[in-house]
Amino acid sequence: MIERASGIRLLDGPPTTTGSESLAEHQARLGARPSFRGGDLIAILEAAELRGRGGASFSTAQKWAAVRQRSRGNAVVVANGAETEPLSGKDRALMVLRPHLVLDGVLLAAEAVAASRAVLYISRAHEDAVRAMTSAIAERRGSDLPVPVTVVRAPRRYIAGQETAAIAHLNGGAARPTMVPPRPYDRGVDGRPTVVQNVETLAHAAVIARRGAAAYRSAGTQGATGTVLLTIAAAIHSPGVYELEGGSTIAQAVSAGGGATTSVAAVLVGGYFGRWVAAEDAWDLRLGVDVPLGSAALAIFPHGWCGVTQIAALVAFLARESARQCGPCEHGLASLAATTDELAGGRAKPRDAERLQRWIAQIAGRGACHHPDGAVVLLSSALRVFAADVNTHLRRGGCDRDQATLLPAPDWTIRGR
Amino acid sequence: MSSQVRVNPIRCDAYGMCAELLPERITLDDWGYPIIDSRPVGGQLLELARKAVAACPTAALRLAAEGEPSR
Numbered sequence: 001m002i003e004r005a006s007g008i009r010l011l012d013g014p015p016t017t018t019g020s021e022s023l024a025e026h027q028a029r030l031g032a033r034p035s036f037r038g039g040d041l042i043a044i045l046e047a048a049e050l051r052g053r054g055g056a057s058f059s060t061a062q063k064w065a066a067v068r069q070r071s072r073g074n075a076v077v078v079a080n081g082a083e084t085e086p087l088s089g090k091d092r093a094l095m096v097l098r099p100h101l102v103l104d105g106v107l108l109a110a111e112a113v114a115a116s117r118a119v120l121y122i123s124r125a126h127e128d129a130v131r132a133m134t135s136a137i138a139e140r141r142g143s144d145l146p147v148p149v150t151v152v153r154a155p156r157r158y159i160a161g162q163e164t165a166a167i168a169h170l171n172g173g174a175a176r177p178t179m180v181p182p183r184p185y186d187r188g189v190d191g192r193p194t195v196v197q198n199v200e201t202l203a204h205a206a207v208i209a210r211r212g213a214a215a216y217r218s219a220g221t222q223g224a225t226g227t228v229l230l231t232i233a234a235a236i237h238s239p240g241v242y243e244l245e246g247g248s249t250i251a252q253a254v255s256a257g258g259g260a261t262t263s264v265a266a267v268l269v270g271g272y273f274g275r276w277v278a279a280e281d282a283w284d285l286r287l288g289v290d291v292p293l294g295s296a297a298l299a300i301f302p303h304g305w306c307g308v309t310q311i312a313a314l315v316a317f318l319a320r321e322s323a324r325q326c327g328p329c330e331h332g333l334a335s336l337a338a339t340t341d342e343l344a345g346g347r348a349k350p351r352d353a354e355r356l357q358r359w360i361a362q363i364a365g366r367g368a369c370h371h372p373d374g375a376v377v378l379l380s381s382a383l384r385v386f387a388a389d390v391n392t393h394l395r396r397g398g399c400d401r402d403q404a405t406l407l408p409a410p411d412w413t414i415r416g417r
Numbered sequence: 418m419s420s421q422v423r424v425n426p427i428r429c430d431a432y433g434m435c436a437e438l439l440p441e442r443i444t445l446d447d448w449g450y451p452i453i454d455s456r457p458v459g460g461q462l463l464e465l466a467r468k469a470v471a472a473c474p475t476a477a478l479r480l481a482a483e484g485e486p487s488r
Binding site for chain 2: 178179328358362366368
C-alpha cells in the first residue's frame, strides 16, 4: 500500500516534526513548479479523476473548466482553508507542513483558469496555518509568484467555510451562504468567475501536475483515486491526521491510528456533516466509495458512552451554527436541538421521537445551502445507530452511561506517514 | 413549457399566504414555512400560482421554468 502511493503523497518529504517545509527544501525535493499551456492541466486532472476534498467530492477538472471557459484573464482562485469542521485538522496540518505544495496548487489553478489573483481563506482560529502560508508567499516574491496571492482570515463560524459564504465574506459581507445562482464559476469574488477549492485538493493538483495522472491513479481506487488526508478522533490510540490511499476501509484507518482504545459502538464518518455507522457495519466500508468522505474526519465512538447525549450535543452545535437566514434551518434545527436535549435529559415521550422523524423529513432540502441537510442526515443516521439508547432514554428517563461527547476538537498532529 | 413554484428560503418570512392561495402545491411546515410540491403547474392552477407569487409580502416566491437548476 505504501509502495503504490510512493511519490504521490502530500506528506512525503521531511519529517513532520520539523515544521513547515521551506521553498528551498520543497524545490530540491520536487523540482520547480511545472507550467502548462492553456488548459492542459485540466485534462490531466480529469484523467487523474481528482475530486474535491472540501466535502462535496465534485470533479476538480469540471470546476476549473467552467471557470476557464468564462474567464477573460480576470478569474479569481480562492483556496479554501477555513476548515471550520471541529473534528477535522487535515487542512491546517497540510498548510503548516507543506505550504509550498498548497501554493503550487494555487498557482497552477490560477494558470489553468486564467486568473489574475488568488486568495487563501484560512480560519482565524488557525494562526499557525496563516503564518505558514504568509511566510510561503513571502518566500516566493521575486521568483515564482505570477499572480498576487493574499491571505484572508475566515470567521470561526461553522458555516463560514461554505463556498458562497466564503465569497460573500471576501466581497466584504458577512460569511453567510447566498442563493445560487449565481454560482461562483459565473459570479464570485468581485463578480468575477471564481474557483473555490479546498487546500488539500490544490495540493493534490500540484502532485498530479508533477507525477502525472497514471501515477496518481495507481494509488487508491475507482471513485477515490490517489491519497486522502483523514483526521481520526476520539477512542483511538493516536488521534491525528493520516494520509491513506483513497478507498481505504474504516478498519484500515483505525489500524493506522494505532487501533481503538476500547470496544467500539459506532463510527462517525465525515465529521459533523457526516453520518453514523454502527461498528459492525463500519469496518469494511471503503472511504469515499461505500460511504461519502465528507470532511474526511472519523470519530471512533466507544461502547459505554451515551449515544443520545452525543446526538443532543451535535444537533445543538449545528443549530447554534445555523446562519439563521432560512426558516426551516433556523427554526427546524432549533426544534431538533430542543427535542434531542429533552431526549438526552430523559424528559421526552415517544411522541417526541415521532416528531423528530417528521421534522427530519420536513427540513431536508429546504435551505439556501446544505447546512440543514447535513444536520438531518447526521441525526437520522444517529437515531438508527443509537436506537437502543434512544429507547432506554424514553423508557427509563435516561441512562447511567458516560456523558462524554466528541465536542472537543482533536489534536491535529500528523501521525501516519 | 410548464412552470414550477419556487421559494427563496432566505427571503421567506413565513407569512403563509401562498399556502392559502395555492394549497394544491404549497403546504406549511411545523414552523409556518412553505413546503413546495415541485409538480408543474398548468391550466387553472397557473393563474392561482401567479396570484400566490404576487401576494407574497417578501417577494420570496416565483414561477420558474420546469427543470431550471435552482430554487
